[in-house]
Amino acid sequence: MASRARSPLLPVLFTLLPSLVSAAGDVVNEMAVYFAGQYQAAGEVVIPAAELDSESAQAVQRRFVDLLSPTLGPVVGYKAGLTSRTAQARIGVSQPVAGRLLRGMLRQSPARIRADAGARLAVEGDLLVRVGNESINRAQTADELLAGLEAVIPFVEVPDLLFRRGQTPSAAILVALNVGARFGVTGNAVPLHNDGSWRERLSEFEVILYDGAGATLARGQGKDLLGDPLEVVRWLRNTLNAQGIQLVRGDLLSLGSLTPVLPVVSGQAIRASYLGLDPGQAIDVSVIIVDPRD
Numbered sequence: 001m002a003s004r005a006r007s008p009l010l011p012v013l014f015t016l017l018p019s020l021v022s023a024a025g026d027v028v029n030e031m032a033v034y035f036a037g038q039y040q041a042a043g044e045v046v047i048p049a050a051e052l053d054s055e056s057a058q059a060v061q062r063r064f065v066d067l068l069s070p071t072l073g074p075v076v077g078y079k080a081g082l083t084s085r086t087a088q089a090r091i092g093v094s095q096p097v098a099g100r101l102l103r104g105m106l107r108q109s110p111a112r113i114r115a116d117a118g119a120r121l122a123v124e125g126d127l128l129v130r131v132g133n134e135s136i137n138r139a140q141t142a143d144e145l146l147a148g149l150e151a152v153i154p155f156v157e158v159p160d161l162l163f164r165r166g167q168t169p170s171a172a173i174l175v176a177l178n179v180g181a182r183f184g185v186t187g188n189a190v191p192l193h194n195d196g197s198w199r200e201r202l203s204e205f206e207v208i209l210y211d212g213a214g215a216t217l218a219r220g221q222g223k224d225l226l227g228d229p230l231e232v233v234r235w236l237r238n239t240l241n242a243q244g245i246q247l248v249r250g251d252l253l254s255l256g257s258l259t260p261v262l263p264v265v266s267g268q269a270i271r272a273s274y275l276g277l278d279p280g281q282a283i284d285v286s287v288i289i290v291d292p293r294d
Contacts, residue, residue, distance in 0.1 A: 027050075027056070028056060028059045028060050028063060029063060031048065031052075031060050031176065032060050032061075032063035032064040032066075032067060032176075033063075033067065035060070035064050035176065035177060036064055036067035036068060038119070038162070039064075039068065039160070039162070040068070040071070042116060042117060042118050042119055043119055044119045044120065044162065044163065044164045045119070045162045045163050045164070045177065046163075046164060046167075047163055047164075047167050047169055047173055048173075051170060051172060052170075052172040052173065052175075052176055053172065054172060054175070056172075056176075057172040057173070057175040057176045058175060058243065060175075060176035061099065061100070061175055061176055061177075061178050064176065064177070064178055065100050065102065065178060068102060069102060071104065072102040072103065072104035072105060073102050073103030073104045074102065074103055075100045075101065075102055075103075076101055076102065076103045076106070076250075076251070076252055077100075077101040077128070077251050077252025077253055077254065078098060078099065078100055078101060078236060078240060078245075078251070078252075078253055078254070079098065079099045079100070079101055079157075079179055079181055079253075079254035079256075080096045080097070080098055080179075080232050080235065080236045080253070080254065080255055080256045081096060081097045081098070081099065081174065081179040081180070081256060081257075082095075082096045082097050082171070082174070082256070083096045083225050083226055083232050083255060083256030083257065084224055084225070084226075084256070084257060087257065090168075091168070091169070091170070091171055091174070092171075093171045095235070096226075096232070096235055096236075096256065097171050097174050097175050097179055098175070098179065098236060098239045098240065099175070099178040099179030099180075099181050100178060100181065101181055101184065101252060101254060102181075105181055105182065105183055105184055106183075106184050106185075106186060106252075107183060107184070107185045107186070107287075108185070108186055109156075109185050109186060109187050109284070109285040109286050109287070110286040110287070110288070111183075111185040111286070111287045111288070112287070112288045112290050113158055113183055113185075113287060113288070113289055113290065114289075114290045114292050115264065115265075115266035115267075115289050115290060115291060115292055116292045117182070117183070118158075118160035118162075118182045118183075119160055119161070119162050120160060120161040120162065120163075120165070120263070121158055121159070121160055121161075121182065121183075121263075121264045121289070122158065122159055122160075122161055122261045122262060122263055122264060123156060123157070123158050123209070123261070123262050123264050123270055123287070123289075124156070124157050124159070124218075124257045124258070124259050124260070124261045124262065125156060125207040125208075125209055125218065125219075125220055125257070125258040125259040125272050126155040126156060126157040126184070126254055126255065126256065126257060126258060127152065127153070127154065127155055127207075127222070127225070127229060127254070127255045127256075127258060128152070128153035128154075128155040128184075128186065128252050128253065128254055128255070129149045129151065129152050129153070129192070129229070129233060129252075129253050129255065130149065130150050130151040130152075130153065130189065130250065130251070130252055130253075131148060131149060131150070131247050131248065131249055131250060131251040131252075131253065132147075132148060132149050132150030132151075132192075132249060133147075133148055133150075133249055134148075134246065134247065134248055134249065135147060135148045136148025136149065136233075136237060136247050137237065137241060137246050137247055139234075139237070142199060142228070142230045143194060143199075145230050145233050145234055145237075146192065146194045146198060146199065146230065147194040148247075149192050149233070150191065150192055150249075151189040151190060151191055151192055152189070152190050152192055152202070152277060153186050153187060153188075153189045153190070153252075154186070154187035154188070154207070154272065154274040154277065154283045154284075154285050155184055155185070155186055155187070155254060155285065156184070156185045156209075156270065156272045156285045156287055157183070157184045157185075157254065157257075158182060158183040158184065158185065158264070158287065158289075159179075159180035159181060159182055159183075159261070160180050160181075160182035161180055162177055162180055163177075184254065185285055185286075185287045186285070187272075187274065187283045187284065187285040188283055190277050190278050190283070199230070201222075201276060201277065201279075202222050202228070202229045202230065203221070203222045203223045203227075203228050203229065204221065204222060204223070204276055205221065205222045205274060205275060205276035205277045206219065206220070206221050206222075206274075206275045206276055207219065207220055207221075207258050207259065207272055207273065207274050207275070208272070208273050208275070209259055209262070209270060209271070209272050210270070210271045210272075210273065211268065211269065211270065212268065212269030212270075212271075217259075217262060217270070218259035218260050218262060219259060220257075220258035220259040221258070222258070224257075224258055225255050225256050225258065229255050232253075232255040232256060233253060233255065236253055236255075264289045265289065266289060266290075266291040266292070267288075267289065267290070267291040267294075268288070268289045269286070269287075269288045269289075270286070270287050270288075270289070271284055271285070271286045272284065272285045272286075
């Protein structure tokens with residue numbers, strides 16, 4: 001892992017950065033370089049004093065991801081954040097935000113993640129779907145959206161909140177920071193079929209997070225994702241298409257938090273049990289937050 005060492009003056013200087021570099025027209029690059037440096041060092045980010053508009057936030061995210069790709073690999077999918085009304089109200093927005101998933105962010109269950117692998121790691125029950133064909137870019141109805149998908153994958157996201165405690169980022173800053181994408185742990189994929197039973201199953205399935213002793217930490221249902229996970233698919237597809245991105249077969253779509261976002265504890269074992277996605281069995285996804293001293 002990259003060293004955490006950094007200049008104690010850097011946060012102060014970056015707070016002033018937008019006014020210092022705006023004349024040169026290099027705010028986007030400077031902000032992305034700062035974010036990438038802190039991300040790679042697992043250091044906290046100081047939220048800049050100047051606000052970003054939507055276009056600039058997306059430009060920072062693209063540059064930020066480009067800077068991470070040499071070590072984390074190519075983009076393999078996209079994520080939606082703020083897909084619950086509670087999360088949107090906390091930030092003061094009325095719609096989700098979108099980020100990118102890189103290949104090196106994903107782990108197969110059971111996974112081990114070091115507690116110091118991020119600035120402020122958290123955990124949440126999430127859900128992935130995998131694009132089956134490019135008809136999804138033209139889909140209008142829920143059935144057409146479903147026909148464009150080939151699998152659903154239980155997914156425990158381990159995002160990095162990145163910003164300092166006590167700071168509340170705007171939606172634009174969340175976008176610039178790639179919606180906190182750091183790690184995600186995948187379970188076994190379940191093939192999707194375009195029929196009415198799957199539409200109901202996607203809304204009604206349940207996920208329960210347990211600690212290592214079997215105590216319940218949090219729970220949620222598919223309908224917690226904008227009322228219907230397929231509506232998140234629609235929103236994410238529309239948002240990406242508007243940015244000139246066409247979904248292709250194999251793209252992964254993370255649909256957002258099914259449970260509250262919980263801080264992780266060093267040495268903690270977490271198991272997410274997905275009930276109702278596969279009628280024959282529960283699907284478990286496990287992750288251990290490894291104490292770096294071990």
